[in-house]
Amino acid sequence: MKGGLNALKEKSRFLSRKTHGFGMTIGGHAGAALLIYVIGGGLSSMASAQVSSQRLLDSAKEPQNWLMYSGNYAGHRYSTLDQIKTSNAGLLVPKWAYQTMAGGKFETTPLVVEGVLYATGADDRAFALDARSGRPIWQYQRALPPDIRPCCGRVNRGLAILGDKVFLGTLDAHVIALDTKTGNVAWDVNTVGGSDYNRGYSITLAPLVVKNLVLIGVSGGEYGIRGFVDAYDAATGARKWRFYTVPAPGEPGHETWEGDSWKIGGAPAWITGTYDPATNTTFWTTGNPSPSNRGEGRAGDNLYSNSLLALDPDTGKLKWHFQFTKHDEHDYDATQVPVLVDDGDRHLIVQANRNGFFYVIDRASGKLLSATPYGRVTWSNSKDASGVPIERKEASPTLAGVPVCPGAIGATNWMSPTYDPQTKLFYVSAREQCDIFSTAPQPYEAGHAFYGSAYFPNDDAQPFWGAVRAIDPTTSQIKWEMKHLSPSWSGVLSTAGELVFTGDAEGNFMALDAATGKILWHFQCGASVYASPMTYAIDGQQYVAIAAGSTLFAFGLP
């Protein structure tokens, strides 16, 4: 029986793809569903086809679905859907809203597969909705122990999907698989063992599925953890490999740590990576060394903190690394999605880093091609022989405090940028905020916040502000900017409708003209946006979704 149903699902997938072969951008699924209905003799017209690893590779063929955190393996957060476009964006209306009733920040990017939306909420909620109406299909909430140590809110950024399972990383550092139809737990693995989560390990990112593996990274740079990236068998939850982001004695890079400081070196990998199938390489970025703003006691470059890692997804072996900020003392996590861009025959990785530089890196070798400020930078005023920006001595935090730009939250943060292959522009949510960095020496104690620092806004400073900036990766020049009143925590989405979607701290969600940054439409969500938008389509209707407050909104044309 199971075989029969699977066969039908296989068929529906085939048909779905074939329909797209006829060049329908949206509404392809409607055709497929109708055919299934005929073939299936009246079985559910929404029979959901399982997401295979091949479909993840071919995500561009089904723009009506949103199959992974960044929309595709290249981390573009771009959609070829173009029903909503510059000429009609002003007509957008809310189509539905779903309330999680959770407090705190709502950072999720939903997935959508065949009309079903899968997303997460604060306190490790997960839910499946009818993506047309917002009505829940199932809801899940993890029973979390009281002694978890999540930094910066009890948040989660989303799920990954493969087969009949979605995958969730939890605040007590487990990875769990939920059944796509029921939300039942299919497997549950503890990434750190016992109750070691209370030493500061947690997972907040959306996993990345590559082939049959679920890749995750861990949070906890505030607690002196030892960071890692893991891969788990999607079917069973068995761990396939682990890459420690802080090398142990005898491993290359270990010499960049003073004494035993590596044991509590931090370097968490808390944002979803990307994947290049052409070279079978997955790219992950890492956060600050611990303690974050005090370099004393951890002399050296502190590899692989604040780095870009090129890993073999089958083995976890390191192919190369690039460190953005050596021996960081300003919490300049590199945890921004590493975006794969092809510029002619140049295969690149671009990143607008938290430290204020826009980096262009050769994807094959990890060699730095350029590093150009895209916001106000005072922590560095020189580069080493290979062009890597290095810290100005006077920017090192002191007991009395020293003003440095960007501030502790960075020139951007985890919110996703987007790359639009049509305009060939990279769009990022930039923050203009400087801080006074002051040290606060403290001993390491397991499970206790381990900053070694304090930071304050400069009293005399102008109010902080933010902007969406459009950067040309070929020249690293800013083509336009759209100013926010205050710094935004919203990511950015671009679409073939020549639109860029983003949100602001005052609660607005808006559509911009991708060519100029002009605001074409806006909606007041009633709470700050702390999430990155996505888009999907059902039966010829395109939706754009954003989380704000405790509510997930979907917008579309009337």
Next chain:
Amino acid sequence: MRQSSVSAPVPRKQTTAACWFPILMCWTLLVGAALGCPLFAQEKNPYAGDAKIAKVGEYQFRLNCAFCHGLGARGGGRGPDLTRAKRHGSSDAEIFHNIHDGIAGTAMPAATNGGIGVGMSDQEIWQVVTYIRSVEVKSPTRPAGNAAHGKELFNGAAGCSTCHMIAGKGGRLGPDLTTVGASRSTEYLVESMRTPSRRLAQGIFEAMKEFPQEYESVSVVTADGAKLSGVVLNEDQFTLQMLDTREQLHLFEKDKLRSLEKRRESAMPAYDQKTLSDKDLQDLIAYLQSIGGQ
């Protein structure tokens, strides 16, 4: 990875705090009992008077509290001066709970997990309580000024009450000053009168500008040519909520205005020595402090 330890929208989850606290307490009690550790979920400071712990607490204070309360706990533009009388309770247990659970109706967030930043353990909170105790001014010198004369000035010659309210009486254009005597240092009060534009009121949370009003000055010309000036109550990219100088409330869509000019200057005149002598200034501060602590 500090994402937003301070500027996060503070999940003001009274319910959550209330739910977690008993669990945390029980857990701490159990573990504490098993390990023979000091029990933190008690009403008595286990470190009372311990100078070494006060030093540890100072660093905890820098990490978690100084953003608003300033280095040295002397207050800043955001949080009260904690070296003096505390409006929300002065016992160790009260200070502990204020930190642990936050103070409803104020910008003070709960410091435990789910509250602000990475959260503080009970032990760390007691360390901070010990530190605050160590920097407390034991017998605060009475303000030098004459509070009764300060009150007369406030409501009369100095014209403060035209724009500021105390206990429900006065104007609306400036901040309500009922509690400012307790929540701001003397230096801050002096600066606010002598050079009011140097620092506008500061918000803590960017999210929805939860503690929003910065009292920026604004002038607009409406579509029909009316000119208005006053203070900003709130604004976003598209709208403006303001009080004009006659305390009339105006709600605008920015794109419908003929012009909009905002200045990071206080609408309050600078009270220099000529306008307000040092003695009168002291009297005003004495008045604010005499009511603020109540």
